[in-house]
Amino acid sequence: MTADEAPPGLELLYEGAAAYQRGEVAEALRIFEHAVRTTSDGVRVSALVNAASMCDELGDHAGAVVRFRSALAEIPEDAVEKRASTLVNYSQALQHLGELDDAQAALEQARALLADNPEFGALRVPCLLSLTAVAFHRAQWVRVIELATETLDVAERFAPHLAGHPLMNLAGAYFETGRRELGIDFAQQALAAFEAAGDRNAVAETQQNLATLYTRVDRFDAAEEPLRASQEYFEQAGLEYRAGVGLRIMGFVAEQRDDDEQAEALYRRSLACFEASGAALDVAAVQTRLATVAFKGFRVDEGQELLAAAFDAYASRGLGLHCAQVDFWHAVLLEALIDSVDSPTPELLTLARDVAVPAAIAIDAVRYTLPNGNQRAQWNREIADPAMRLAFRFAYLCGDGPLIADLIETQCAGTTLDIAATDHQPRPQLPLEPLSPIETAPSMGGSALQLGSALAKVAAAAGLRVAPPPRLAVAPDGHIALAQYIAAAEGRYGRAVREGRVLAV
Known part of the structure; x- marks a missing residue:
């Protein structure tokens, strides 16, 4: 198709994609939302999907879910690729909100649409990755390893630049089942794979995940460099949810070093990020850590209020x-x-x-x-x-x-x-x-x-x-x-x- 034949507004999709690749997520969201208001038909639907994805990246998970649902209502059933990719992205927003049953249902729909058709091999990778993420949330480690191994095979055939993702899932699964050094080794392999692919966002996420693994085995000094590098990237890119995760890990490191004042300051910054993004389970985890700091300072009533709020969040789910x-x-x-x-x-x-x-x-x-x-x-x-x-x-x-x-x-x-x-x-x-x-x-x-x-x-x-x-x-x-x-x-x-x-x- 020549430039003259391109549908009106397509250039806005390219502009938004370019902004996202530069790490300017908020700017990408602005461009895509402008496209939603000013275009029609397929371009408008694509802009709506992209705007939803940017909302999810920025931590507005509830807003992302609303936009994804609006897009799915407009995507024809026979538009297999667009519908399946939207279902996968929709499921990720649902996972951030803790709605695991709905996320699983969306992914099973996407998997059925894609089947084993080699035409959609590259799209099967994110679908399988999201299914793995649901299994991860539910601590179904055997299923995580099975899905991650399948994903790695599909990625090597159809999307080599995505191979780092199943490697990181294998890292998490092996780490959680007691093979911790093997888990850290897989995480380092994943980081190298993303660096080779030039995926800066995935590099930062993997650095943060690797830092988490290091803290779990009390290697706090080893955690500092990947934690610092990833936090700098997430804050600069305006990725509030991921910045909240990094601040929580930093608070944890400070707490383990008995720097309770610094720990509380970092936890409160993390809490603000998670509250703004609607990440309820992460809010509850940080509230529990803040309660610990409050009890250490003999602020018992405050600590008990924080624990009660965390309990209610878990109970409601x-x-x-x-x-x-x-x-x-x-x-x-x-x-x-x-x-x-x-x-x-x-x-x-x-x-x-x-x-x-x-x-x-x-x-x-x-x-x-x-x-x-x-x-x-x-x-x-x-x-x-x-x-x-x-x-x-x-x-x-x-x-x-x-x-x-x-x-x-x-x-x-x-x-x-x-x-x-x-x-x-x-x-x-x-x-x-x-x-x-x-x-x-x-x-x-x-x-x-x-x-x-x-x-x-x-x-x-x-x-x-x-x-x-x-x-x-x-x-x-x-x-x-x-x-x-x-x-x-x-x-x-x-x-x-x-x-x-x-x-x-």
Whole structure:
């Protein structure tokens, strides 16, 4: 097609694309929105899609979703390439808002449109990458590795410049399943691939991701250079969401170095970025970190308000296990507060017990759902064992003999209790984000083993599917052990922590 035959307004699409390639995302958005107002037909739809993508880049995820939906309503069903690419981009905005079910549905539509047609091979790469991202959000690491391996194969055949993306997904999956040095090696491969492709935006994202991995293994000095370089790029480009991520990591590094004043300043800047972009789950993660800093400064009411806000954000999205982790961390912070005063009040001790015990029950029940040994070891070490230790400690400090007896009954009938390990342990560390272990969905049917509690942990440790532990009827009166706290946990977190059947002990 010659310049004379080009549809009116096409030059605006080129101008917007050029601005984006220069890293001027806000300017690109202005150009594309101007094109939406002044053009028609296919050019207008393309401009609307591009404007939505720029909104998503700039952190306006809700605005991006609205624009993508408007575009999809105007794209014909037989326009396979345009419709599939828009669905993929739409799914990414939904993921930023935590709407994972809708994102998955959009991607499955796109995948069905593309099928295995080699004509659309290059477009299959971003589709598979987004499917991988959904699996990543859900901590489905086996699926992440399968999808990333498939994506790498497709990228090598149809889009070599995108090979860094599946390499980074493999980095994350291997890192999360315990092979941390292998994960870091894949991340470095991804960074080299993006540098070779000349993709400056992807280089910055990978630098930030690599810095995150370094902080997870306490290599804070190694994190500084990739973190500094990526933050400079994101702030200059006006990429608010990514700038918020970088500020959160910087705050975390400052916190680990006991520079709480600097940590709080960085976390508040990060919080502002995430709030502006509507990234609700990221807001909740930063609120939890700010609560930690507030508790250290004895601003307890402020800290509890921040924890309550984080809890509500997770609860509204059905993330009950995240909610239990917020309560566990609340209990850790209360323990530090109790240890800092000579005579903690009965009210404070009661609050600590009532927060810690339901959280410990819910967190401990996850042991039965983890078929992956590395995940199970990490879960037990970083959260389940410390959570149960806190439950015992607060029951003891409250002088609650019946609760201690019930905890001993449930632990001795199920997971092994190491009494020596319940005292003199280092205080747990809050991870940068909530842990999301792979869980095998519990089943009450024949596909899951229905064992007595004494064997359940052994079976789960072998990777077998085990139904949730039974409720224990304790002699001599036959009361259900921990009944009050089991009910509280299941009501508060919206997930089963015990099976319906009752076992007499």
